[in-house]
Amino acid sequence: MAETSRVSLADVTPAIALGPLDGRYRSAVAPLVDYLSEAALNRDRVHVEVEWLIHLTSQSVLPGAGPLSAEQQAALRKIVTDFDGNSVRELAEIEAVTVHDVKAVEYYIGRRLEDIGIDHLKAMVHFGCTSEDINNLSYAVGIKGAVEQAWLPAARSLVAQISDMAEANRDVPMLSRTHGQPATPTTLGKELAVTAHRLTRQLERIARTEYLGKINGATGTYAAHYASVPGADWQAVSKSFVEGLGLTWNPLTTQIESHDWQAELYADIARFNRILHNVCTDIWSYISIGYFAQIPVEGATGSSTMPHKVNPIRFENAEANLEISNGLLDTLAATLVTSRWQRDLTDSSSQRNIGVAFGHSMLAISNVTKGLERLDVPAEVLAADLDQNWEVLGEAIQMVMRAEAIAGVEGMDNPYERLKDLTRGHRVDAERMKEFVSGLGLSAEAEARLLALTPGSYTGIANQLVDHLK
Structure with missing residues (x-):
């Protein structure tokens, strides 16, 4: 068949998403965009650089750079709060020249200092920092926000939903199936409670996550800091700054913060995902034997050719997304804990997929939530099965x-x-x-x-x- 000329979708404006998280499923993962997108990372970089400048001046670390006025501090922080689509485009233009994302942030902030009346402090932007000082803190701030403000609330809501179902069905007897065979009966509520209990334990672990950060120079020795300002207590300055960002200070690093906390967090989220995957496969199986009935959605199609069917698509979709999420989380956890000598860039490329890993997990949570909302429990089916055994x-x-x-x-x-x-x-x-x-x-x-x-x-x-x- 002859190939015909066609419009390239890569040239359509606005840009068409390559991945489903930014296309078909955007609404389910939208809360993560404010924390784990490239734009959010850049905004957090601006935030860290601005706070570092304010911190250095408020500590009077550098001779001749006294504290900023309240108005000047507010104006600096407004650079962060006003960060928008125009800011994203400006940063991209600067980076096209610098070919360096963190350097672009430094110049972006520097352009705004004259209007604030502190153009003489331009040399203090990014003072003593290597790029990873800014990046590790920016990622930590973004991941912490994503977990605490987006992922955890969605996961907790789902577990609360399962707990409510457990309470509502605590007295509904059902046949157990150990090894797939009829076994000692239980209640539907108790089995749901097991699930809720397992998921809750993982959420409690995730809620206790320590988000570590460092700001100690090119190889973690404060060499440039003491070479330029030998009289300062740079460890104390570093510790108070990192903790001021709401993070835990890591006192011993190479050029990079070692990312061990990230690996720990991703392992916990992956474990939550695996338990939830087990929930999906169990519910799918219970639907197949009639223990759960799916409430049809008005106007929705089950099968394109078999009108009687109501397919358990929410749970199947969740299974797939949990598997994709865990594939990424497992890779991140394995990759991020290793670095050649004092630094290599494998972590830089890997970390750009953190949002994707969280996105597929959050999409799965959304689908399970919606799937559970459309379940009914035909107690008579469960009772009849018991009576046959x-x-x-x-x-x-x-x-x-x-x-x-x-x-x-x-x-x-x-x-x-x-x-x-x-x-x-x-x-x-x-x-x-x-x-x-x-x-x-x-x-x-x-x-x-x-x-x-x-x-x-x-x-x-x-x-x-x-x-x-x-």
Whole structure:
């Protein structure tokens, strides 16, 4: 077939997104843009440079550079708060000349000092810094904001939703399936509570993350600092500055902050993702056997050719995005903890994908949230399944027989083997099970207790266990 001429979509204005996070799924990940986009990184670089200038002058570190007035400090910080689309474009123009992103930020700030009345302090912008001093702090500020203001709130909301479902279904009995086979019954609420509990533990770990930062020069020795201003306590200046940004000071680094905290954070988020992935596959399976019914969305298409279908697309979409997120998170965690000698640039390229990793996780959280909202629990389906599996009471009967034997009741020999002969490979209905129990010769109290037991009531204290979520 002859190739026809066509319009290049790469030339369309505004630019068409190459990836789905900035196209199809933009609304789900939009909160991350303010923290983990390239523009946000540049704004945070401006923020760090501005605060460093203010910090140096307020500490009177450099002779002749006394404290700035409140108005001058406010004007400097306005460079950050006014950072917008025009700022992004101006920085790009400067970088096209410098071919260096952090140097472009230095010049961007320098252009504005004359209007603030401190043009004589232009040499103090980026004073004593290597690019990584600015970058490590900017990434830490951005990642901290993304986690605390965007990712964690979404994840906590999802876990609260699962916890509410656990409470609402705490008394709904259902058949367990260990190894995919009928097993001791539980309640739907208790199983959901297990999930919520697991996810909550990971969120608590993530909430305790230490976001480390450093500002100590080209190889972490403060060499340029002491060469230029030998009388200053540069470690104290560095520590107070980093902590003033809301970060934890790292006193020992090479040119780069070692990124170990990032690897720890990404491992925790990846673990949360994996647990959530397990939730998705379980719910998908429960939908397939009718334990969950999906509430149709008015006007929505399930299958393009089979009108009866309501596909579990939210959970399938979440599975895929969790896998992509974890692929990136695992790579980041493995890559960022290594650096050749005092510095190489592999971390620079890797870290530009942090937002993508978070984005796919957040998209998955959004899909699971929406998927759960459209689930109904047909309790009659769960009850019917229980009623078809009376053999699961075999565990209870043989344990009662063991207890009876210990208490001195005769005829309780080989309880496990006798129940195995009764139940393995056989479907046992209520009548047959009660007949078996009645012929065991149990004490009157034990026999009455077992005859009253049904698969639907053999759930132990499952409903009470939900209380552990409170």
